Amino acid sequence: MFLVVASSTEPSWLWYATRGLGAATLIVLTCTVVLGIVTATRWMGRATPGFVAADLHRNLSLLALLLLTAHIATTVLDPFAHISVRDVLIPVGASYRPIWLGLGVVASEIMVAVIVTSLLRDRVGPRLWRIVHWAAYGSWPIAVVHGLGTGSDARAPWLIGVVTACVSAVILALLSRIGEGQRSTLPIRAGAAVVATLFVVIGGQWAINGPFQANWSARAGTPVLKTVKSVAHVGPGGFSDPLVGVMVRDASGNVAISMRDTIDTALTITVRSPNPNIETLPVVSIARGTKVLCTVPATAGTTLYAVCGKTRLTITLYGTATAVKSGGNITGRLDTTGPLA
Numbered sequence: 001m002f003l004v005v006a007s008s009t010e011p012s013w014l015w016y017a018t019r020g021l022g023a024a025t026l027i028v029l030t031c032t033v034v035l036g037i038v039t040a041t042r043w044m045g046r047a048t049p050g051f052v053a054a055d056l057h058r059n060l061s062l063l064a065l066l067l068l069t070a071h072i073a074t075t076v077l078d079p080f081a082h083i084s085v086r087d088v089l090i091p092v093g094a095s096y097r098p099i100w101l102g103l104g105v106v107a108s109e110i111m112v113a114v115i116v117t118s119l120l121r122d123r124v125g126p127r128l129w130r131i132v133h134w135a136a137y138g139s140w141p142i143a144v145v146h147g148l149g150t151g152s153d154a155r156a157p158w159l160i161g162v163v164t165a166c167v168s169a170v171i172l173a174l175l176s177r178i179g180e181g182q183r184s185t186l187p188i189r190a191g192a193a194v195v196a197t198l199f200v201v202i203g204g205q206w207a208i209n210g211p212f213q214a215n216w217s218a219r220a221g222t223p224v225l226k227t228v229k230s231v232a233h234v235g236p237g238g239f240s241d242p243l244v245g246v247m248v249r250d251a252s253g254n255v256a257i258s259m260r261d262t263i264d265t266a267l268t269i270t271v272r273s274p275n276p277n278i279e280t281l282p283v284v285s286i287a288r289g290t291k292v293l294c295t296v297p298a299t300a301g302t303t304l305y306a307v308c309g310k311t312r313l314t315i316t317l318y319g320t321a322t323a324v325k326s327g328g329n330i331t332g333r334l335d336t337t338g339p340l341a
Contacts, residue, residue: 014078019153021071023162026147028064029111030166032057033140037173061115068108082223097221100149103142110139140170141199145206149220154211167203171196236338238311243269243332247319257317259332264288267340269315271304284315286340293340311338 087094091102245259261267281297298306319330
């Protein structure tokens with residue numbers, strides 16, 4: 001029997017941060033939009049000064065901008081999607097899910113324009129401020145579509161719950177606002193009701209047939225990783241390469257591991273538990289392509305030591321607690337004292 005070191009093989013914290021910050025930004029932006037809609041209905045009551053709602057609306061807007069900035073920063077710093085500074089400034093031409101990322105850029109730029117003109121309202125004038133401020137109502141649905149289209153959690157129950165709650169909150173606020181007003185504004189309110197209905201119906205159908213489907217990642221424009229042609233290590237020197245693979249544990253506790261060298265991709269390693277009738281140590285098999293280089297016993301422990309021909313091998317395995325207990329994806333490292341022909 002051998003052990004696997006229980007350590008994190010999950011993506012970097014930046015990957016989690018950008019997802020969490022994106023959801024947080026949507027929540028705060030939704031609160032800002034809802035507050036902006038219902039303020040016109042005097043929901044705070046006559047005894048509450050108007051500046052309270054105005055200050056709350058402004059502070060939520062600034063908080064949304066802060067979260068958006070952090071979301072963009074972690075997205076650029078995260079190495080997974082290879083999103084550049086250019087990609088978060090220009091809404092076209094990105095390599096990673098270009099349409100949906102571009103919508104996020106548009107929504108963020110509208111949001112920034114609204115906040116900047118609000119801070120400079122006395123200088124830009126009420127007319128320009130009002131025109132730009134109305135654009136905020138367009139940035140919110142774009143942000144929702146961006147989050148579902150670009151995010152990797154579109155099928156996760158927690159994100160579906162967040163998006164459903166945000167959409168419901170805005171729809172309820174719109175219903176409250178549409179139900180009040182002068183007769184002269186009835187055509188505008190009726191138009192808003194039609195637009196909101198179309199968004200819910202069309203957006204819901206798109207989400208069900210798009211981001212909620214298992215094949216959305218490929219359809220959304222996620223770039224395919226290019227396969228690098230395998231090149232065997234040459235020369236008399238040893239090497240140290242990262243490994244990726246999977247571990248399977250059966251009901252009897254026996255373990256089988258299959259891994260591939262990420263540098264010399266033709267090089268594969270399999271490890272299995274010993275046959276209790278004839279073996280006392282785990283068995284390691286090294287192959288390049290279809291050619292088996294060696295099948296040898298290895299010392300048991302958190303690190304496996306074996307000898308393949310004249311080359312000594314050190315195989316260190318890493319896996320999450322779940323993978324160690326039930327099987328799953330693992331990583332590792334192969335260190336050798338010489339080449340593996």
